Amino acid sequence: MTKKIGLTTTVPVEIIYAAGMVPVDLNNIFIAGDAPGKAIDVAEQAGFPRNVCGWIKGLYTTLLESNDIRDVVAVTQGDCSNTHALMETWQLAGVRVYPFAFPYDRDYDLLKLQMEKLISAFGTDWEQVYQWKRRLDHVRKKAWQLDQMTWQMGTVTGEKNHLALVGCSDFNGDPDEYERYLDALIDEAKGSAKEGSPKVEPVRIGYIGVPPITTDLYAYIESMGGQVVFNEVQRQFAMPFHVDDLVEQYRMYTYPYSIFERLKDIEAEVQRRNIQGVIHYTQSFCFRQIEDIIIRKQLPVPVLTLEGDRPGPLDARSRMRVDAFLDMLQA
């Protein structure tokens, strides 16, 4: 059986595929699992504090319960500092950890060195890695097309957009199958060209921040008259850059670096996609809540900050806030 490599977040998956292994984004299997809430309970019973991000706790249990994954690439810089302790608890349980660090200042040489270390650890080479880059870019282009259909034609819902783009972190471990999935979504969107124009145009919402842990956010926004036409981090997972140099590609990927790099991308997309309001989602207890200060100062459109903790439907308080935000933008 092909060896599976767990990921704590997006890393250069070209390297893993080039090594003949299968990347598995643990976030995706945690949240799509049967009982994500239970995974958090298990981590808390093991001693993870209440006031730690739900994703970290979910990842902990998910990996330990996936007997076929005993190796993991853990991002130690550019994602979440809790990953340090997370990967150490895994090591204690006998999991082999390959640390990977995105240099904060986007230094080309440092990033290249990180990638080379991964290439050597997994026993592959640049040539094979570049072959996989070309293969994956071909699939990514379909994700970009779907994204374009989302904001230009409104034929793809915010939720489908989210799911299609977020999966580009590992291509669900099977790029061929993933390409077919994207093709089907594109065909479906082509077939569902908007019939006439609705009486009330939905409010165009940009979603920024990590993917939500809540299950019904997109559906709720839509039911209240909004449409998500931009999923910031998910779009970044699909690497929407026309660049041949792989190191450059992961330098252009905004998520692991300074908030100002992310804001440049967000501001450009807010303008390009005619976004009326931005929802900034953060996890409870996350350092990104502090970045909210900067986001609010920099963005030219109203910002609603939503906080999520555990998997499940939106709580009444968050619903009230989404209601008020859309109501305000509709006025």
Next chain:
Amino acid sequence: MNIGLDLGSRYVKALFMQDGQVVDHRLYDTLKFYREYGRKVNEELLVDYEALNWPEFDRLVSTGYGRNLVQLAGGQVIPELRAHSRGAVHQTGLSDFTLLDLGGQDSKVIKIQKGRMVDFRTNDKCAASSGRYLENMAEVLGLKVQDLGHCLENPVELSSTCAVFGESELIGKIIEGHPIEDLAAGVNRTIVKRVEPMLRELYSPTIVFTGGVAQNKAIGQMIRDILQVEVIVPANPQLNGAIGCCV
């Protein structure tokens, strides 16, 4: 006759309005209201109007926590912050101000310009700046919640971070021997500390203060002193959301 119904977390407020004038109102304990007068049928809240003995009405508009959780049968539902904004504009006749609404479980700060909501903040997942917090703290001090409103001077420094740990901290301070009035002033002060950043962020020289907590005069005065702003408490602060449903 219009009826405005504000389904709050602590109290349900029903307000009866005829030709723009408040005729009457009722206040129900929330749990009691749902237990005695409401039942859920097909995702809708059916209210036993007969048992409530309300006057005949032409229009019923409700608002409240998560309007989708409670779809009142036979009535229109409006978003909570819209109801509060409208109520405050109607009650004060002002069109530019910052609305501070401190209710049973949450706090809202809404910036109003030209009579419309242009921005808002609500508290994070915590009840430390709510009426429920004041009720708990008053009980620890052996006071009625209404009595807290007289305590303004010499506030004892209390951590404002948690409504639950706040109680044990308060008990510790009682043991240290601080006068009850100073402790009560300290409790009031914690509320102000919690909402101060939101009020500064959405600053206006005039603050309209509503919600049950607005009946606490000391808190209004502390906000006046700290932010150097005018604080207006309308005639019916606790009924503001219900009024907003009627206008």
